[in-house]
Amino acid sequence: MMKAIFFDLDGTLGGHGMGSGAYLVTAWQELQAQFAELSFGTAADFLISYRTINNHSWGAWVKKELDLPVEGVKVHIWNEQLQKFGLSKALAAELAAHHSTRMLAAHPDDWRPAPGVHEVLRWAKEQGMKLLVLSNGVEEGQVAKLKENGLFDYFDHLVFSQSIGHAKPEPLYFAHALQLAACRPEDVVMIGDSYTHDIEPADQLGMQRIWIFEDAPIIGLPDDRSVATLGEVPQLLATL
Template identity: 30%
Template sequence: MRYKHIFFDLDHTLWDFEANATATLQELYAEYALDKRGIPSFETFYASYSVINDKLWDRFRKGFINRNELRTKRFSMTFLDFRICDDKLCDDMGARFIEVLPTKTALFPHATEVLDYLRDKNYPIHMITNGFEDTQRLKMKHSGINDYFTHVITSESAGSLKPHREIFDYAMKLSSTTAAESIMIGDTLDVDILGAQQAGMDQVYFAPDKRQEGIQPTYTIKSLHELKEIL
């Protein structure tokens, strides 16, 4: 086998973040009766939240804001779009989101099938994620994939964020492997794929919907099932 160690991203690659976040926010929209606070529909709330959350995650990866700022600002800035200024509501929803989200269990099609396949072929499987340690561990536990992974490397444990090379080097050192024997599977070109390239690892770009352009990965797949053709 060309590769000896497999590294996965979690969100948007194995764990269906979009589906799970949508389900969580729908619950919170109803729980906090946001329709009575001047937000006309869940769809308008979610559209605003998604844009703001993506921008804040980009700023977090670049080191401009910290974890707590990310968790609070994504709600306070969303509410400002609807002219709502309520610090307690923002704090309460932020805490509830972190509590509920990791309990959601939606995975991408073929996720457990492919993990079974890789385990049966005796590949050591690891995780490299920019998510927060406690949250990512809970996601994996509730969705039933925790036991597949030998090492789970988060940005907190590594002291570095993808796409920086340091988190990949840390992951390979922890897993006692080299770049030549490793491959990274992720959904974001400028985070997972670029970071793995900078560390000298081959990459699989998981693009189930519209493919991004600009960086050329080693492999591109639309379904996790296609990993069986590579590994």
């Protein structure tokens, strides 16, 4: 029986620019038509590449390895994405700002709670499980998101990389969370949206896990322990 659930925050309990996969597919189609001599892969290739660059870039920003303002990070992500698929540095730089602006207009960057988040957290508390937030985000901003959206009081512990000196996916980060929860890995479910920061380390440590895969409506679910929305978590957890 599971004794604790570890929740990632951004992209899981809520997020910035939610539903942006639709814009990424639009951009992929436009770029293919605009640069017929280049290959942008499949829509899935393009989405997965963007999500990977996005995760790495924000991780570097949090660690102060990427010294840019927030808007600059968004442009940087597009710049990296476009260069990866063969655009020159100059052309990528020109188009990165364009796509960053359009994507933000289509999917505003204010943080919004995921649909059904309160129902899922209430359900989890009713099961008697300890609930922890695991986040690499800046503590002050992350706590504000939880409090402003009425989520703070659901959690027994909040684990921020900034405070403990380790970050996901480092094993020492998860060891700290397990110690707070007083649980063995096999007694914990990790729920998150990042394969490299949430799902892969959970698999390596022997935790149960559920992958929140936002792009499932476009490219399908990656495996049988993944869902498209947080609201589907209780049903899947019942089968673990």
